[in-house]
Amino acid sequence: MLETCEKHIELYKELDSYIQNFKGKKGALINVLHKAQELFGWLPPEVQEYVADKLNISPATVYGVVTFYNFFSTKPKGKSQIKICLGTACYVKGADRVMERFLDELGISEGEVTKDGKFSVHGVRCLGACSMAPVVLVGEKDFYGKVTPDMVPSILKKYKGEG
Amino acid sequence: MPKIKSLEELMKIKEETLKNVKMRESGKRGKIIVAMGTCGIAAGAKETLNAIVEALNEFGVEDIKVVQSGCMGLCEVEPTIKVEIEGEIPVTYGHVTPENAKRIVKQHIVAGDLVGDLIVKQGEE
Amino acid sequence: MPLTTNTILICAGGACISSGEESVKNALERKIKEYNLQEAIKIVETGCMGACSIGPLMVIYPEGVYYQKLTPKAAEKIVEEHLLKGRIVEEYLYKGDKGKIVPQPQEEIPFFSRQVKIATRNLGIIDPLNIEEYIARDGYFALYKALKEMKPEEVINTIKESGLRGRGGAGFPTGLKWEFARKAPGDEKYMICNADEGDPGAFMDRSILEGDPHTIIEAMTIAGYAIGANKGYVYVRAEYPIAIERLSEALKQAHEYGFLGENILDSGFSFDIEIRIGAGAFVCGEETALINSIEGKRGQPRVKPPYPAQKGLWGKPTNINNVETLACVPPIIKNGPQWFRQWGTEKSPGTKVFALAGKVKNTGLVEVPMGITLRELIYEIGGGSPTGKKIKAVQTGGPSGGVIPEEYFDTPVDFESLTQLGAIIGSGGMIVLDEDDCMVDVAKFFLEFTVDESCGKCTPCREGTKIMYEILNKITNGEGTEDDIETLEKLGNIIKDSSLCGLGQTAPNPVLSTLRYYKDEYIAHVRDKACPAKKCRNLISYVIDTSKCVGCTACARVCPASCIDGEIKKPHEIDQEACIKCGSCIEVCRFGAISKVSPALD
Numbered sequence: 110m111l112e113t114c115e116k117h118i119e120l121y122k123e124l125d126s127y128i129q130n131f132k133g134k135k136g137a138l139i140n141v142l143h144k145a146q147e148l149f150g151w152l153p154p155e156v157q158e159y160v161a162d163k164l165n166i167s168p169a170t171v172y173g174v175v176t177f178y179n180f181f182s183t184k185p186k187g188k189s190q191i192k193i194c195l196g197t198a199c200y201v202k203g204a205d206r207v208m209e210r211f212l213d214e215l216g217i218s219e220g221e222v223t224k225d226g227k228f229s230v231h232g233v234r235c236l237g238a239c240s241m242a243p244v245v246l247v248g249e250k251d252f253y254g255k256v257t258p259d260m261v262p263s264i265l266k267k268y269k270g271e272g
Numbered sequence: 273m274p275k276i277k278s279l280e281e282l283m284k285i286k287e288e289t290l291k292n293v294k295m296r297e298s299g300k301r302g303k304i305i306v307a308m309g310t311c312g313i314a315a316g317a318k319e320t321l322n323a324i325v326e327a328l329n330e331f332g333v334e335d336i337k338v339v340q341s342g343c344m345g346l347c348e349v350e351p352t353i354k355v356e357i358e359g360e361i362p363v364t365y366g367h368v369t370p371e372n373a374k375r376i377v378k379q380h381i382v383a384g385d386l387v388g389d390l391i392v393k394q395g396e397e
Numbered sequence: 398m399p400l401t402t403n404t405i406l407i408c409a410g411g412a413c414i415s416s417g418e419e420s421v422k423n424a425l426e427r428k429i430k431e432y433n434l435q436e437a438i439k440i441v442e443t444g445c446m447g448a449c450s451i452g453p454l455m456v457i458y459p460e461g462v463y464y465q466k467l468t469p470k471a472a473e474k475i476v477e478e479h480l481l482k483g484r485i486v487e488e489y490l491y492k493g494d495k496g497k498i499v500p501q502p503q504e505e506i507p508f509f510s511r512q513v514k515i516a517t518r519n520l521g522i523i524d525p526l527n528i529e530e531y532i533a534r535d536g537y538f539a540l541y542k543a544l545k546e547m548k549p550e551e552v553i554n555t556i557k558e559s560g561l562r563g564r565g566g567a568g569f570p571t572g573l574k575w576e577f578a579r580k581a582p583g584d585e586k587y588m589i590c591n592a593d594e595g596d597p598g599a600f601m602d603r604s605i606l607e608g609d610p611h612t613i614i615e616a617m618t619i620a621g622y623a624i625g626a627n628k629g630y631v632y633v634r635a636e637y638p639i640a641i642e643r644l645s646e647a648l649k650q651a652h653e654y655g656f657l658g659e660n661i662l663d664s665g666f667s668f669d670i671e672i673r674i675g676a677g678a679f680v681c682g683e684e685t686a687l688i689n690s691i692e693g694k695r696g697q698p699r700v701k702p703p704y705p706a707q708k709g710l711w712g713k714p715t716n717i718n719n720v721e722t723l724a725c726v727p728p729i730i731k732n733g734p735q736w737f738r739q740w741g742t743e744k745s746p747g748t749k750v751f752a753l754a755g756k757v758k759n760t761g762l763v764e765v766p767m768g769i770t771l772r773e774l775i776y777e778i779g780g781g782s783p784t785g786k787k788i789k790a791v792q793t794g795g796p797s798g799g800v801i802p803e804e805y806f807d808t809p810v811d812f813e814s815l816t817q818l819g820a821i822i823g824s825g826g827m828i829v830l831d832e833d834d835c836m837v838d839v840a841k842f843f844l845e846f847t848v849d850e851s852c853g854k855c856t857p858c859r860e861g862t863k864i865m866y867e868i869l870n871k872i873t874n875g876e877g878t879e880d881d882i883e884t885l886e887k888l889g890n891i892i893k894d895s896s897l898c899g900l901g902q903t904a905p906n907p908v909l910s911t912l913r914y915y916k917d918e919y920i921a922h923v924r925d926k927a928c929p930a931k932k933c934r935n936l937i938s939y940v941i942d943t944s945k946c947v948g949c950t951a952c953a954r955v956c957p958a959s960c961i962d963g964e965i966k967k968p969h970e971i972d973q974e975a976c977i978k979c980g981s982c983i984e985v986c987r988f989g990a991i992s993k994v995s996p997a998l999d
Contacts, residue, residue, distance in 0.1 A: 135711065138693035139676055143635070177695040177852070179677030180635050196597030197792065197828045198754035200842055206979070213957075234677060236636055237600035239752055239826070240347030240760035241314040249638050254314035254350075275655025277663040279541055282532065289533035307521050309607045310639055311600070311761075342608015344521025346508055347761035354521070375459055385461045388406045389441045393509055 120148045121159065128163050138164060138174055142181055151182045179234070187222045187229030189268040192246040196235030203257075204243040208232060210258035211245075214265055227268070301335040302357035304381075307350065309343030315350035316369065323370035324353070327377035336381055349392055355380055366392040402437045403480055404458040409442035412449035417468065421453050424469035428476035438480060451491060463491035508759050511778050513740055515748050516564070516724035517601070517764045520608035525643050528650040531611040537656055539727035543619045544664035552623040552730065553579060559734035560746035561726075565591055565682070565719030566797065566823045567899070568745075568812040571726075574716055577706035578624040581714035586626040588617055589710065589717040591687060592633040592640070595679040596795030597846070598826030601750040601762055602720035606633070606640035609724070610647035614657065614670060616723035619730060621668045624716050629670040632687050635677060644672060679796075679850035683898045684717045686852065697852045698898035719824070721750055741767035745811035755792075755828035758783040765810075772806040775829060786831045790914070794823025796843045796850075797903030799910025800836065819910040821903075835932035836915040837922055841869040843907035847900065858901030861892040865908060873933040875996075877923040886912055931993040934978045938998040943968035945990035952982035952991060973998050 127144045131137035141164065145156050152175055161168040175181045193199075193208045208219070211230050215223050222229045238244045241254025245264065253264055276282055306312070306321045324338055344352055349366025355376065356362040363386060365376055372390055379385050407413075407422055422440065429435050446454055451465040457475075462485060464475060471489050478484045514520075523530040531537070543552050557572030578586060590613055594602040606613065617629045633641050648670055651657040659667045673691050680686045681696040688710050690696035709715025725747060729737045738746045745767040751774065754760050758780030765774065775781065775791060782788050790800045799820035801808070808814050815822050830839065844866040853859045868885055871877045889905030889912075896902045912919060921927045928936040941952075941961075946968040953961040953969060958977045963969030971982070983991045 136673075136691055136693035139690065140674065143674055143676065173695055174693070177678065177697075178675075181676060197795065197826070197842065198598050198760075200597075201755050201828060201830065201834060201839075209979075234595065234636060234679065235597035235600075236310070237594065237603040238311040238314045238347075239598050239600055239754035239828075240762075241311050241350070242754060242760075244314055250313075252310060252314035254311065254316075273653045275653075275658075276537075277655065279545075282537060282541060285529055285532045286535070286538075289529040305521070305524075309520075309604055310637070311604075313639070339524045340526075341523060342520045342525050343604045343762065345512075345517065345604075345762040345764075346759060348759045352521075379459065379461055383461055385456075387458065388443055388456065389404050389439070389458070 198239035413452035424472040539730040564721035578716035616726035794821035835930035855897040
């Protein structure tokens with residue numbers, strides 16, 4: 110559960126001002142959910158209810174949308190999200206073994222968060238860098254191409270030091 | 273920037289930019305274009321870009337601009353860069369790791385010799 | 398890995414060869430080996446350097462020293478003096494103008510020469526964040542022509558005459574689509590760009606958005622003018638953060654320069670574009686599902702008719718085109734329909750961008766005239782197999798497409814021909830498969846994808862694909878029967894006929910097409926419990942060839958299950974009971990002693 114500490118009050122404020130941008134525009138729900146997930150890291154029930162209230166739609170509708178799309182998560186995620194592309198090119202070039210190695214090294218299963226909260230591993234849809242297959246994306250912008258299981262420890266090392 | 277209203281204004285931008293591409297006006301001798309699509313970045317294009325900038329500083333080169341572009345298509349040899357120097361045929365290099373980037377700066381930009389083993393293409397489209 | 402300290406480029410042009418290049422090269426190699434430098438020094442034979450009179454010729458990097466008129470003796474001396482001691486050998490040094498000597502790659506890669514770039518004309522050439530570079534490449538001139546010199550009907554006719562067809566998968570004529578939207582009654586209309594490039598294996602739309610975002614803005618504005626819309630949306634996948642960032646920046650610039658907003662180019666026409674970000678649902682590439690998603694709803698498809706052209710976004714007439722299709726629009730408007738028709742075939746004019754990936758040497762994006770054969774695409778441009786293994790087939794069109802076996806590689810690539818083979822062009826993803834790829838496994842991969850991505854609205858797709866997946870799972874685990882194969886075929890055809898949207902209607906294609914061409918592989922799985930490609934884990938075993946094993950223990954050390962036993966310098970053995978078939982051992986064996994067998998050993 111999410112405690113309403115001061116930090117979260119700030120986050121809700123930021124979400125509010127984002128929602129203001131959509132005043133008078135139709136169909137803002139998905140964009141607002143993207144923002145909320147960016148702020149909170151995931152979409153706990155309180156945040157979903159908050160969004161429903163602000164946009165004047167039912168929480169059931171919000172929940173329906175949240176669960177329909179892969180991108181939205183109703184579970185917490187790690188600080189560094191490791192996204193392993195499971196597109197066709199990555200698959201034929203051995204992405205499954207790269208995934209196994211990440212899970213092994215971190216001692217978690219797919220979708221779980223490590224105890225220190227630093228990492229979670231997710232299989233994702235084609236990242237569109239097929240010529241670099243297999244591809245791994247850490248966070249939003251760190252792409253790694255032609256990844257072999259052997260490269261996994263050195264990739265992880267880069268993020269272990271951070272906060 | 274005032275909004276464009278006529279064909280003349282559009283032509284003017286085109287001509288000025290083309291002139292700029294020719295570098296003389298900008299006081300630059302040429303430019304290095306780094307392909308920075310997602311695949312390029314996955315192959316390490318960011319490190320390559322940094323290495324180029326560092327190497328240019330190291331050799332005191334100031335008349336070469338470093339710019340980015342989208343993917344040029346041949347992902348297999350990423351990271352790729354294109355060297356365009358005034359009055360010379362543009363050269364596209366592949367497999368430009370940070371070490372190779374330094375070599376290209378030293379050999380091509382500073383000494384004026386092509387780096388034969390990394391060339392994937394010479395000339396324009 | 399030892400560091401390469403020197404690279405030697407030796408000219409292997411005709412003149413140098415005739416003056417003894419080969420013996421020089423042999424001498425170099427011999428001497429380098431003698432001093433055990435073969436790992437540190439790389440020798441590259443190049444094409445003609447253009448200085449034939451002073452050949453044989455070579456250049457040593459990183460120093461950039463040119464040596465001329467070489468003999469085997471000279472080569473030996475250069476190795477000993479220059480490479481070993483760093484002393485330049487003056488007597489063979491070329492001191493003339495180096496600028497005239499141009500080391501060429503041995504063979505120009507045909508990757509570029511066969512291409513015709515229309516949709517990707519600016520990729521890698523302009524700075525995507527510099528609108529003026531786009532203008533310098535004739536950007537926004539087509540917009541000017543359309544808004545100031547053409548009536549909306551004329552714009553539509555130009556596109557119709559060009560024969561441009563949708564590049565997103567279905568191949569519907571673009572001009573016709575525009576005409577439907579134009580003719581639909583209503584004052585409020587919408588123009589949508591479908592950038593929800595969900596087919597795994599296709600990445601041309603991402604590359605265009607990342608490398609040339611202004612072309613999409615220009616094309617959408619032209620389309621908006623043609624159909625009578627003042628508002629546009631680009632629906633982009635959330636998986637493409639860089640594309641979103643660059644497009645946002647480009648939109649700002651277009652506003653600044655007056656290519657978007659009120660009274661564009663003083664024509665009286667106003668148009669604006671908003672970005673909507675997807676949230677990871679493959680079905681949203683289907684146009685009615687995409688519309689629902691823009692409206693902020695669950696991305697489930699709607700029943701057609703009514704088509705979006707009549708009743709689309711917010712119930713208003715809407716036109717949807719994919720990124721690559723739109724990228725062709727400005728050049729067609731600027732150069733005319735006949736210009737576009739000079740490439741391609743009668744029914745599929747113009748070019749198509751393909752994403753080559755998988756077991757092919759030159760992976761990447763290529764834009765080629767329609768009608769080129771698969772063989773040219775895969776072998777000439779793609780360079781064939783990177784490992785020398787036999788290429789078995791190519792998978793086109795992603796989860797909606799099928800496989801095309803090697804014996805059909807002479808088929809021209811156009812919309813109709815590939816459909817006849819049971820595959821589709823789709824969005825242009827081409828995954829090359831070789832003998833290590835199991836066709837049942839490939840089909841299973843795609844079915845797993847569709848099961849996961851089925852939106853759940855209609856039963857045939859929701860339940861049917863799941864049952865198909867379960868059967869495939871059974872077969873790859875060695876538990877399938879011949880009846881299962883029959884059920885797959887029957888079920889596939891039912892799902893095809895009875896699903897609501899394109900996703901369901903095409904979901905069985907990967908299974909049906911592999912069944913069409915590779916039924917023998919399916920039969921081997923169920924009858925002999927064997928996987929001919931030795932891919933399906935439950936049907937293979939790893940074995941050590943005792944005559945080749947030298948007992949180096951490398952495999953035993955990497956085995957995560959500790960199931961390899963043996964004394965040092967004596968042949969090792971794998972405990973089949975404990976083996977988890979991860980394949981780590983095969984990768985580390987340097988003696989080729991480990992291999993896979995199928996069916997599995999008991």
